[in-house]
């Protein structure tokens with residue numbers, strides 16, 4: 561009886577072309593729902609960036625309208641996103657140099673604008689590989705920080721807090737070679753932009769680690785964020801901090817070069833440097849200049865952390881002697897010196913040291929084209945004026961750190 565009723569409705573459905581189409585659409589929808597259900601376990605093991613960007617989009621469109629309990633449950637497993645999480649998703653997308661508004665966001669810190677650590681997919685290549693490896697032995701739910709034998713997500717014990725354009729990406733990429741270090745590839749910007757999302761949100765971004773492994777992240781803007789030291793200290797007073805510093809004049813030019821690559825119409829470096837060109841007064845409100853006053857920013861960190869908990873890496877030596885600097889970092893982190901000169905080679909074309917084998921790969925790996933850009937020629941008089949400007953701050957910084965970085 562039921563069977564004949566089904567056949568009748570089937571016949572009715574296929575009798576008119578419109579109904580036939582509706583019937584087929586219905587079948588396709590059921591198949592789609594079935595596939596989605598089957599995919600849950602698999603998707604939760606995917607790298608978070610992929611899941612996150614999907615989450616963000618769907619949150620805005622259709623998910624909110626669905627009411628069926630089972631489906632809501634399924635969606636909440638796939639897309640457990642709070643509205644604030646979108647901020648981080650946007651940030652990651654900006655890293656890929658998307659041709660959108662976001663490509664024009666290399667901004668001035670002091671004018672309350674967003675700064676991005678822009679990267680091409682080249683730069684991310686190794687990172688995404690590493691992250692996927694972390695996640696491939698994934699837990700049942702993307703939101704779970706529950707240990708299931710393959711490790712658990714922990715808040716970072718060490719953070720690369722700066723400085724922008726100092727060589728932070730190179731340092732993190734090199735450190736990821738160490739078997740006892742696990743790092744998140746994207747910059748979480750938790751202690752500056754995303755603090756309201758809470759520590760659990762932050763922890764979720766981290767890769768899983770086994771006992772004895774160190775969790776790390778890098779966000780160079782922390783170094784110049786007034787609230788960051790107090791916030792990191794509130795998370796853990798034992799957090800180890802690493803700052804990659806570079807000659808503030810070249811750093812400023814590098815910063816400017818990055819902005820110029822995205823906004824070719826900006827004024828010249830020379831005109832942005834001065835408040836008043838005739839008096840030679842430097843515009844310290846320009847973030848490219850402001851970030852390089854390291855002594856001032858460090859002062860803020862020393863209110864919350866002892867000097868012994870902060871390691872300063874020379875951005876210059878990271879290029880001329882990467883193994884030497886990595887040796888210091890491994891000592892500081894209490895790790896065996898596993899990363900040595902055997903891991904590096906100098907790539908003549910790139911003009912920088914590269915990894916013989918990146919994490920999770922057997923292939924050589926250099927950073928992408930947004931790292932190591934050709935800088936524009938800057939008027940030597942302006943460069944000299946900047947050297948004079950930074951000298952007292954550099955001296956103070958050498959004094960505070962007990963290390964002469966040789967910029968003067």
Ligand SMILES: Nc1ncnc2c1ncn2[C@@H]1O[C@H](COP(=O)(O)OS(=O)(=O)O)[C@@H](OP(=O)(O)O)[C@H]1O
Pocket residue numbers: 676677678723724725726727728729730780813814815817875878879912913914926927930931932933
């Ligand atoms: N091995 C290696 N390969 C490529 N680039 C290297 C390397 N080591 C250090 N550097 C220098 O890193 C500079 C970019 O610094 P960051 O990674 O801190 O930049 S960012 O703040 O994350 O945007 C980048 O600055 P620019 O040369 O001005 O582009 C490089 O000089």
